[in-house]
Amino acid sequence: MSEDQIKLSGKIVHVFAHRFVVQTSKGVVLADLTPHGADLVELRIGADVELEGEQKPSELKVTRFACDGASLAIQRKEKPDHGHHKPADPATAIEAARSAGFEPMGAPRRKPKHFEIDGRRNGETYELHIELDGRIRKAKLIGNGHEAA
Structure with a gap:
């Protein structure tokens, strides 16, 4: 796991389409499943979940979602490569x-x-x-x- 990758567990306390809030022992975390990922799982308030993903400043970009003994990998689109900038001096x-x-x-x-x-x-x-x-x-x-x- 890279330094931005984290694991956490907690209880879902709010659901907003493909984003949801998890109450952990250290506080709340906003998590993002992607719209496609949300189609693959049932986000239920009160559900105990285990998550893995990349922690961004505003949210956790979930790459693994586990609930009720089932685990699912969430595929995320690759980010565009900004390494090829227009030439500039x-x-x-x-x-x-x-x-x-x-x-x-x-x-x-x-x-x-x-x-x-x-x-x-x-x-x-x-x-x-x-x-x-x-x-x-x-x-x-x-x-x-x-x-x-």
Whole structure:
């Protein structure tokens, strides 16, 4: 199991289509079976379940569902490979930051449609989101959540 893979057990306390809430000994967990997975099992409030899956920030993406002595593997679609981004030059992001009065800190981090880079201006640090063409989309002051233009 990878570091994001977890196992848990508990009681179903709420059902919302293919998502459901499990009360565990450590609290509640929102779990997602996928619509196809929900067609294969009966989600019942009060049922004791054992789950395995990938823990995401908002929910557990279930890959194994066990209830009443039966266990079922849930097939999840492969995520698209974002490794093949449209070609872009990180130097464009660095130059855009400098042109806007920021001193770049570290290397630009590539995202599918933009770069992110930290930059300092007037003694404050910002997270800059810079389009592939060099336009600054967002400058977020790090630490207090304010955005600057």
